[in-house]
Amino acid sequence: MHVGLGPIGAAVARQLAARSSFRIVAAVDIDENKSGRDVGDVIDLGRRLRVKVNGDLRKAAKASRPDIAVLCTSSSLKGVMPQLEQLLKLRLPVVSTTEELAYPAARNRRLAKQLDAMARKAKVAVLGTGVNPGFTMDALPIALTSVCEQVNRIEVRRVQDARTRRVPFQQKIGAGLTREQFEQQVAAGSVRHVGFTESIQMIGDAMGWKLTRITDEVRPWIAEEEVCSELLAVDPGYVAGLSQEGVGYVGDEAKILLQLDAYLGAPESFDSVLIDGSPRIYSKVQGGIHGDIATASMTVNSIPHVIAAAPGLRTMRDMPLPSFYASR
Amino acid sequence: MHVGLGPIGAAVARQLAARSSFRIVAAVDIDENKSGRDVGDVIDLGRRLRVKVNGDLRKAAKASRPDIAVLCTSSSLKGVMPQLEQLLKLRLPVVSTTEELAYPAARNRRLAKQLDAMARKAKVAVLGTGVNPGFTMDALPIALTSVCEQVNRIEVRRVQDARTRRVPFQQKIGAGLTREQFEQQVAAGSVRHVGFTESIQMIGDAMGWKLTRITDEVRPWIAEEEVCSELLAVDPGYVAGLSQEGVGYVGDEAKILLQLDAYLGAPESFDSVLIDGSPRIYSKVQGGIHGDIATASMTVNSIPHVIAAAPGLRTMRDMPLPSFYASR
Numbered sequence: 001m002h003v004g005l006g007p008i009g010a011a012v013a014r015q016l017a018a019r020s021s022f023r024i025v026a027a028v029d030i031d032e033n034k035s036g037r038d039v040g041d042v043i044d045l046g047r048r049l050r051v052k053v054n055g056d057l058r059k060a061a062k063a064s065r066p067d068i069a070v071l072c073t074s075s076s077l078k079g080v081m082p083q084l085e086q087l088l089k090l091r092l093p094v095v096s097t098t099e100e101l102a103y104p105a106a107r108n109r110r111l112a113k114q115l116d117a118m119a120r121k122a123k124v125a126v127l128g129t130g131v132n133p134g135f136t137m138d139a140l141p142i143a144l145t146s147v148c149e150q151v152n153r154i155e156v157r158r159v160q161d162a163r164t165r166r167v168p169f170q171q172k173i174g175a176g177l178t179r180e181q182f183e184q185q186v187a188a189g190s191v192r193h194v195g196f197t198e199s200i201q202m203i204g205d206a207m208g209w210k211l212t213r214i215t216d217e218v219r220p221w222i223a224e225e226e227v228c229s230e231l232l233a234v235d236p237g238y239v240a241g242l243s244q245e246g247v248g249y250v251g252d253e254a255k256i257l258l259q260l261d262a263y264l265g266a267p268e269s270f271d272s273v274l275i276d277g278s279p280r281i282y283s284k285v286q287g288g289i290h291g292d293i294a295t296a297s298m299t300v301n302s303i304p305h306v307i308a309a310a311p312g313l314r315t316m317r318d319m320p321l322p323s324f325y326a327s328r
Numbered sequence: 329m330h331v332g333l334g335p336i337g338a339a340v341a342r343q344l345a346a347r348s349s350f351r352i353v354a355a356v357d358i359d360e361n362k363s364g365r366d367v368g369d370v371i372d373l374g375r376r377l378r379v380k381v382n383g384d385l386r387k388a389a390k391a392s393r394p395d396i397a398v399l400c401t402s403s404s405l406k407g408v409m410p411q412l413e414q415l416l417k418l419r420l421p422v423v424s425t426t427e428e429l430a431y432p433a434a435r436n437r438r439l440a441k442q443l444d445a446m447a448r449k450a451k452v453a454v455l456g457t458g459v460n461p462g463f464t465m466d467a468l469p470i471a472l473t474s475v476c477e478q479v480n481r482i483e484v485r486r487v488q489d490a491r492t493r494r495v496p497f498q499q500k501i502g503a504g505l506t507r508e509q510f511e512q513q514v515a516a517g518s519v520r521h522v523g524f525t526e527s528i529q530m531i532g533d534a535m536g537w538k539l540t541r542i543t544d545e546v547r548p549w550i551a552e553e554e555v556c557s558e559l560l561a562v563d564p565g566y567v568a569g570l571s572q573e574g575v576g577y578v579g580d581e582a583k584i585l586l587q588l589d590a591y592l593g594a595p596e597s598f599d600s601v602l603i604d605g606s607p608r609i610y611s612k613v614q615g616g617i618h619g620d621i622a623t624a625s626m627t628v629n630s631i632p633h634v635i636a637a638a639p640g641l642r643t644m645r646d647m648p649l650p651s652f653y654a655s656r
Contacts, residue, residue: 015477131475139649143471146629146650147459147622149343208654277652279618283611290607294475301474318648321467322474324605326536 001066001092002027003057003083005034007168008097009072010043011296016070017045019300020327024049026064028057057083061090068307070299071096075194077108084115084126093124095299095306099194101128103138103202103315105214116313125309129302129316131294132158133195136285137258138202139316141273144281151207151277155257156199160288161266162241163229169291170232173241173262174220182220182239192218193260196246200256204248206317211256213249218242227265240264301325329394329420330355331385331411333362335496336425337400338371339624344398345373347628348655352377354392356385385411389418396635398627399424403522405436412443412454421452423627423634427523429456431466431530431643433542444641453637457630457644459622460486461523464613465586466530467644469601472609479535479605483585484527488616489594490569491557497619498560501569501590502548510548510567520546521588524574528584532576534645539584541577546570555593568592629653 002013005027016022017040027039035055040048054060061069069092074080077100087094104112119126128134137156145151162170174182174191185191196216204211223240226233234240241263248256269288275281305319316322330341333355344350345368355367363383368376382388389397397420402408405428415422432440447454456462465484473479490498502510502519513519524544532539551568554561562568569591576584597616603609633647644650 019477135475140471142651143468143649145652147463147617147625148652149347149621149625149628151652151654206651206654279621280615281613281617282615283613285609285611287608287610289475289609293477293607297475297477300477316649317651320646320648321471321644321650323470323534323645324473324476324479326479326534 001025001061001064001069002039003069003071003087004073005029005039005042005053006072007166008295009070011292012070012072012097012299013039013043014045015296015300017049021325022300022303024051025066026060027051027053028055028060029053030055057086058090061092066092068093068095068303071098073098075099077101077104077111081111081115085118088118088122088124088126091122091124093306094126095302096126096128097130097295097299098128099130099133100198101126102130102133102195103128103198105197105201112313119313120311123311125306125311125314127302127306127309127314127319129298131289131291131298132193133199133202134298134316135294135322136271136289138199139322141275142203142206142317144273144283145207145275145277148275148277148279148281151275153255153276154203154207155274155276157259157270157272158261158288159266159268159270160262160291161269162262162264163227166292167231170229170264174239175241175264176232176234177239179220179222179239186218191242193244196244196258199258200246200248202315202317203256209248209250209255211248212251214246216244216246218244221261221263223265229264232264234264298322329353329389329392329397330367331397331399331415332401333357333367333370333381334400335494336623337398339620340398340400340627341367341371342373343624343628345377349653350628350631352379353394354388355379355381356383356388357381358383385414386418389415389420394420396421396423396631399426401426403427405429405432405439409439409443413446416446416450416452416454419450419452421634422454423630424454424456425458425623425627426456427458427461428526429454430458430461430523431456431526433525433529440641447641448639451639453634453639453642455630455634455637455642455647457626459617459619459626460521461527461530462626462644463622463650464599464617466527467650469603470531470534470645472601472611473535473603473605476603476605476607476609479603481583481604482531482535483602483604485587485598485600486589486616487594487596487598488590488619489597490590490592491555494620495559498557498592502567503569503592504560504562505567507548507550507567514546519570521572524572524586527586528574528576530643530645531584537576537578537583539576540579542574544572544574546572549589549591551593557592560592562592626650
């Protein structure tokens, strides 16, 4: 069952509809422009799925008896708690793209405990995942440390040329704004990647580092010359995108550095991991991992694992090796 | 408890001795030059561990009551079955570098079933792991597919300049032999990387591909000019190392290609993974992952996971996300 058919929820639903191991039995969205319509039409699938979008989560679940709920409504754990509570009362396992659920950080510890207790009571698992947080800047670097006898410091960089990404993504990174507008939107929380604190905490716990401070700062990339994507042109002096840096400290020592540079005109897209340890490891995914497809894929591929997982709030750290899940 | 103190077993033991979360309580080796001596001396640790190498597995285990056995005696599953049987009768979880145990292939299905039954009866887990098989050419490529909505074909390449590796490794890849000697040793099984069939089967199962045929061929790299390592010089026309290619087919289609080129003088060491799918992913570890340290690290880092795992024969596919395990 789908809960939330925004851009990410729709991408997950399109993938589920295309892959023969899965069947969408219900979909929920509170948007009046979506509820009552066929899911296939709402997600631009090009065919109908004979499932109507419902405005009422409980009714939709009761009528369709799904095996799992896919929750794609908000980045905020606090924001999705009422939905999670409803789903767990229905004893439904949940996989969600809610960034703050990927590895609930210090500020969300209380909610995480509450959620874990509810999930255990319902005898189902809850997992927050996606490409980032969920993989490129946490689970993948952690997996790479498995061949190390010693780890001193971890640096992860994700550089993305936003010219090839969808317009909402370009907006999310502030492309086209003035410097002042950018700062305002950062302050308002609308321009920012959500998940650095969660990824840093996940890596820190895996490495056994007691982090004393986590920072997460966003700065603008200012265009030096005109840069254009298909639908957006940014003049010199305006914002081309963002540069976000997260650091996990033990005392004064920066043990974990995550850097995300997403802007129109980045000369090269890539995802790199440097493990400063023994052995030293430098891994690079050339061209980077495409965010939209990857988040939807990770969510879909996690479904069988979440259904089979031990009850409770799970994270990518205690789930089995992530993998593509094939039709069988 | 250590079983087997050859080059790999000794590397694992040195790492355990250096890492404060672990303590070596017993060690077993049938070599008369090792048994009776202090483990620290046998593994060239530079200090004694006050644990004597024992020739008798059962006695050593009974006297020391270990939490887990680390088995590093042979590449062959058939070869280690009597030891595994003894360890499981003692209800000891086992982590092993036995390559054929990493993902028991078709020819070993019967032994794998038997082993799984014994482990379940003993209520402990058994895992075969290491860097290869166990990570670079199977678990890592599988993990990278988790962000894909479609996977058509997987190619993994491991290129190693053997000049920087230990002499036994250089011998294992046939460096210094004539072409005829090389072919003889390949036929005898002494020059060959063990594990391609296992890695290919692991990837195939994860992708849901019903493989109809797996090939595994070894060819020599012939030196075109003189190449030297610190302790070995190879004249032109002699063997500088090996090139091994494993292919997993579905019908006539090569779905999985593993290629290992290990020879003195390789211009660049690296580990690369190409996922031909959506999205397409090309990942490269520059400099490669050092085999000896990495196999020992992976074995040590797996210990807490194996102790906590569900009883039975486990593989890297159903273990939690691999990770460095820190002192706590």
